[in-house]
Amino acid sequence: MERENRKIYLLMVICTVFWAGAFIAGKIGVREFPPFSLAFFRFLFATIVIFAVMFKYEKKDWRLKHRDWLYMFLLGLIGMFGYHALFFTALKYTTAMNSSMIGAxxxxxxxxxxxxxxKEHLGVKRLGAILLAFTGIILTVSNGDMTVLKTFSFNVGDLFMLAAVFCWAVYSIISRKIMDRYSPLILTSYSFLVCLVLLIPFVIWEKPAGYLPKVTWAGWASVLYMAIFASVIGYLVQQVSIKTIGASKTAAFINLVPVFSIILSAIILHEKITGVKLLSAVIIITGVYFNTKLKSLTEASAIKNKTMG
Incomplete structure (x- = not known):
């Protein structure tokens, strides 16, 4: 069991590198694709692969009930379409470092x-952790310059990324409504499909005939990387990890994403690592870690009390 857990820990570290790399790949991709088109091609490849995986492992249980199509539409609209349209738009204006720290x-x-x-109870300690992390966000979007706060002259890309994170949070809340009826694989597969379909008119609007002939191998490589490594493989490893070591321990690895993003951004994109960015990352990661830790402790205590009762 201990050896199996070590393998999962290693796989989750690799998984966080894949997710961190998505910010770098996205930054490369938006240089050659318009935002909606980049999202479309990412989900075109990702949907094909993840549906193949779903058909293999879900057997006859992959069909949705009619009553759940509205929920699935909302998941695809907000969590996939909304998030990625805003995410790729953000990357046109802000750095991969900033987007990863805000995304964290x-x-x-x-x-x-x-x-x-x-009506989930937060408590004073979790509120403190959340406020701490938001201090890190303010430091990130202001780059340590308090005049930015006075004039409200934020980088528009950072604001788009904040909106993207809000979309993903809404996706997480909506998914709780039907996650007891479907596996995470089914929910993810259909939300991918909904997103893909919703993107079609926007891709046509962006006139692909004008830019597709100019896309380089680096552009297509960024698309395939995000589709296969970040979307599908990363997701599957995460699900195996949740089953093996639990959701709370798996969630803790998410804190490594901005760390690897900062390193990869500096190496691949030559983005500058400043003291402000490092301090922001430390503050955000600390706040997120304690919020996640306190949440898992609260849930464990509730389960224990329920069992004893």
Whole structure:
């Protein structure tokens, strides 16, 4: 068991490298594709692969019930279409470093929405962790310049990324409504498909005949990387990890994503690592870690009390 867990830990570290690489690949991709088209080609390849995986492992249980199509449409619209349209638009204006650090706050936004709409109890300590992480976000989007806060002259790319994170948090909340009826693989596969279909008119609007002949091998490589490594392989490894070591331990690895993103951004994109960015990353990761840790402790305590009762 211990050896199996070590393998999972190693795989999850590799998985976080894949997810971190998606920010770098996305930055490369937006240089050659318009945002909607980049999302379309990513999901075209990802949907084909993940549906093949779903058909193999879900057997006869992969069909959706009619009552759940609205939920699935919302998951695809908000969590996939909304997130990726905003994510790739953000990368046109901001750095991969900034986008990854802002993206790391997704668990915090999800916690806030869960408290508001699902009446999930936060507690003083979790609120403190959330406020700490948001201090890191403010430091990130202002780049340590307080005049930015006074004039509200933020980088538009950072604001798009914040909106993208909000979309993903809403996706997480909606998915809880039907996750007891379907496996995560089925939910992910159909949300990919919905996103792909929704993107079609926007791709046509972006006139692919004008840019496709100019796309280089690096552009297509970025698309395939995001589709296969970040979307499919990363997702499958995460699901195996959840089954083996549990959701809370798996979630802890997410904190490595901005760390690897900063390193890869500096090496591949030659983005500058500053003291402000490092401090922002430390503050955000610390806040996210303690929020996740406290959440898992609260859930474990609730289960224990329920069992004893």
């Amino acid at each position: 706050t997704n668990p915090l936004i999800t916690s806030i929405l869960a408290a508001v709409f699902l």
